[in-house]
Amino acid sequence: MADMTNANMETNTGTARTDGNPARGDAEQDTPGTRPAEQDAGPDPAGLTVAVLGTGIMGFAMARNLARAGFAVRAWNRTRAKAEPLAADGVEIADTPAAAVADADAVLTAFIDGPATLAAMREAAMGLRAGTVWTQTGTIGPEALTELAGLAQAHGLRLVDAPVLGSKGPAESGQLLVLAAGARDARPVADRVFDAIGRKTLWLDEDASAGAGSRLKLVVNNWVLTLINGAAETVSLAEGLGVDPRDFLEAVAGGPLDPGYLRIKAEAILTGDYTPQFALSGALKDATLIADAAARAGVRLDLAPAGAARLRRAEEQGHGAEDTVASYFASFPK
Numbered sequence: 001m002a003d004m005t006n007a008n009m010e011t012n013t014g015t016a017r018t019d020g021n022p023a024r025g026d027a028e029q030d031t032p033g034t035r036p037a038e039q040d041a042g043p044d045p046a047g048l049t050v051a052v053l054g055t056g057i058m059g060f061a062m063a064r065n066l067a068r069a070g071f072a073v074r075a076w077n078r079t080r081a082k083a084e085p086l087a088a089d090g091v092e093i094a095d096t097p098a099a100a101v102a103d104a105d106a107v108l109t110a111f112i113d114g115p116a117t118l119a120a121m122r123e124a125a126m127g128l129r130a131g132t133v134w135t136q137t138g139t140i141g142p143e144a145l146t147e148l149a150g151l152a153q154a155h156g157l158r159l160v161d162a163p164v165l166g167s168k169g170p171a172e173s174g175q176l177l178v179l180a181a182g183a184r185d186a187r188p189v190a191d192r193v194f195d196a197i198g199r200k201t202l203w204l205d206e207d208a209s210a211g212a213g214s215r216l217k218l219v220v221n222n223w224v225l226t227l228i229n230g231a232a233e234t235v236s237l238a239e240g241l242g243v244d245p246r247d248f249l250e251a252v253a254g255g256p257l258d259p260g261y262l263r264i265k266a267e268a269i270l271t272g273d274y275t276p277q278f279a280l281s282g283a284l285k286d287a288t289l290i291a292d293a294a295a296r297a298g299v300r301l302d303l304a305p306a307g308a309a310r311l312r313r314a315e316e317q318g319h320g321a322e323d324t325v326a327s328y329f330a331s332f333p334k
Ligand SMILES: NC(=O)c1ccc[n+]([C@@H]2O[C@H](COP(=O)([O-])OP(=O)(O)OC[C@H]3O[C@@H](n4cnc5c(N)ncnc54)[C@H](OP(=O)(O)O)[C@@H]3O)[C@@H](O)[C@H]2O)c1
Pocket: 008, 009, 010, 053, 054, 055, 056, 057, 058, 059, 077, 078, 079, 080, 082, 110, 111, 112, 113, 116, 119, 120, 137, 138, 139, 140, 164, 165, 166, 167, 168, 277, 278, 279, 282, 286
């Protein structure tokens, strides 16, 4: 059984940290764009200051790992109380975004969506200095990058679009996969940041505004949403038909119909553990981003809109703050 703390719609894509060295035998070692760490060792984290804006589930874990890796870290969160426990790791809690980013070498944003990211960075504007590397790690969709890139250009920031794969567990253990796109001159600093939060970085493009990372993130999350809604719906169908869901799990055990994600999510339902690894309302946000992107691309999706309707129904039933696996409740009247 996989680690239950990793159970989440935002995918745990693996477990082993890698430095991208082909000699290490990592399953994803040959992915084009994977950065061999030896090629471009950047500055020492001890000499760098990173501002983390947005300390929700993901931002909190990333800020702590940055501090533990030796960066000087300043954090700001709209709800200050959520950031305050980071002080135990030496993180300085700032009252405003501008205070957090002052003289920072890098800014890492981890907001729920594009508008929140843009609003915070606009608030930070007076503290930003030209040349600062801005790594945006939220799942914000490619469309939002146009305005973010405009703001970056206006302030001379080096924007790296860097959505992450992996949920609360991988974020806490520094095992995220970073889907990065940004200019080469941003990479020495960005790579040091990514080394502290992730197990591997895929550099996909040199133009952050083209949204290569954000587009790949939506593709992955469409698959994840398909799996999670399928698991939730199938467990509820079993119950409705008088079938023990564990008999269903036993029937598919060990074969190609038995992905680890099914095990994790079905177990969460069967044990009633809806602790948010990624909140259902956030998954609904992603489903909306996926639908918008597909419509712009002229791609007809059928499962995705149905899945979004399911998440919306569960949210209306009061499950928005629970883990996405609470999609299960959408199968039943409130
Ligand atoms: N959790 C995961 O498994 C996971 C994995 C990969 C990627 N992601 C993505 O990473 C991002 C953060 O996810 P999360 O799970 O950390 O979400 P979260 O726990 O809900 O945190 C969201 C963050 O955004 C802030 N925020 C929301 N609306 C805001 C606004 N209008 N103005 C200022 N701040 C605002 C929140 O501040 P408050 O604390 O004040 O509400 C909080 O810091 C999302 O884009 C998500 O899709 C999540």
